[in-house]
Amino acid sequence: MNYSLLTVEILTALLGLGVLLLDLWIPATSRKLLGIIAATGLGVLLVYAIGSAAPGDGTAFGGMFVVDALSGYAKGFFLVAGLIVLLLSIDSADTIHGYAEYCALILFALTGMLFAASANDFVLMFVALELITVTFYILVSFQRNRLSSLEAGVKYLILGALASGFMVFGIALIFGSANTTNFYEISTAQTALIKSPVFLTGILLTLVGLGFKIAAFPFQIWAPDVYQGAPALTTSFLATGSKAAGFVLLARVAFEAVPELTAARGHLFLGIGSITILYGSLCAIPQRSVKRLMGYSSIANAGYLLLGFGAASLAGGSAVLAYLGGYIFTVLAAFIGIQVVVSHQESDDISAFAGLARRSPWMAASLTVGLVSLAGIPPLAGFFGKLMILKAVAVQVGTSPMVILSLLVAVLGVVVGLYYYLGVLRSVYWPRSVSDLSPIPVSGTTKLALIFAVLGTVLIGVLPETTYQGARQAVAGLATPKSPATPASPPSATTQAAK
């Protein structure tokens, strides 16, 4: 077994443990150092992960853990998201009670995302998702003295536990009917399996668990409350890393484990995606709280990504991953502005953003790039992603009436999106009434995070080819057979005994 495949995961977890322990010996006045160490370490890991990319496919733990184009593609984005969030957190080092734990938890959640990107087995998928979700229960309710943070934490905990329960029950049914939980082994037997009602129920229940992670209709109910109640830093990581991990896993299940089922039931994804877009877009219109608005925006975007799954083609899958890459940078760019304003004003009402263009041009620029990209205006990443997804869906016109309907809904969602995203920007640039025009100070680390996020959003929008090719290779790589599990050696002998 090749342990070197797990280098990034192991080092990320060790970095988290190291930060946790380091806090015990350094004085309380130099907490910022922890964030700087964590961010630097993650930066080094990111460079290492990109530098050591394409070492060839490989599997570990009897085919459970896989390194392929998709895992490499997703891990890069996860590490960038973790890096930006950690950089952004350095400013709050003195206000967050338990900053070392906060950094460590972000790194542990990131470890879960990295494992999720490589999960090639329903069991590892479940464990990775639990690692992400359980750390997020704590991260969401981290401000223990704020009632709304606790409320968000409890809501996330209860609904998350329910979704995990659905998922693990689904995995049990899948194992009961397929006699394996490995994605590759399931894919070799899928033609017979997808006729079995037990297996289909299992897949459906697993999708319930994943649907919760990505906040797709009808499992979206937690998103606005949790996004609003959680600290803005946590929300930014929840909206990018956690959501992206859910989509990467969905891509693995849909395109590697049961591609025939995805192709046969594509209209289901189109239907759910359309309803999700409608719900997210329409509910976002009356929102006054920007964090809550981002929650609904996150639901709407999950809908667009699901449309890509509905296309059930190479183009659809690559469009999903390309959109996801741009989406991470876009949302982080928006959240950098939100985080700075919220921590300065202690309010996330749209009126708190009034006159931001004059108070802090940096933050106004970041927020503008993020929201304009989310609204899907060229030449930013959000436009390119939506274009690719709608293109992939549009070529399927004629196969099902659902296709035209979902295209119409998607266009409607974009139009509605223009209204509510630009509504925030109107307050930033052309406020109705401004009471406070004092400048908001922006630290160097925040500027660095901002440069990463804005640069990523703009570059993916202007030069989409690299991202799209990476995404295309990642999806194409899913169809190639993974080396099957090693013949009965002691570990698999125990799995046989378990059967």
Place this chain on the structure above:
Amino acid sequence: MLHQFDKARQDRSTYRSECESGLLNQPPKARVRTLAAPADTMSFAPHWQISGPERWLAIPGNADKVTPEMDSELIQYLPVLMLLLVAVGFAGGTLVVSVVAGKVGRRTRTKDIPYECGMLPQGDGSSRLSVKFYLVALLFVLFDIEVVFMYPWAIVYRDLLRENAALILGGMVSFMGTLFAGYLYALKKGAFDWTK
């Protein structure tokens, strides 16, 4: 005479060599259906202790492969359904019986108070506990539960050391290392300072 552990170990290594040669994954050439032993001679020995063609059948899961009809798979869940019916029936039945029986009997003030192990119920139902108790529970996991994992590990340690030393030692070292980090954390955070 061999100690029973040595015997088991020997059996296991024979079994493992057969696994590696792929012998065990082949169903016997003879018709498998005839292999199903009569109920009275049914052996519950683990498959590595059985020789001959019955071994393939004794591997858990293989017996099901004899009858590959996929449409009867729901039958397997019949016990689950029965358990569900029993559970719902018991819970619902108890409620119904207590309501019905409660209407028949005589009511007194004493009978109407909540039952609490024969004592008079007093105070709030949800009393608050000191956070120290939760701390004790967490420390218990740190110091005690890890032994649960170390015990089976120690049993197979010598066997697996020959096969994959990095896995058997590295696995436990990383596990203990993580727990040790937790121990240091608890120590420095003052979790053992009971007087505070």
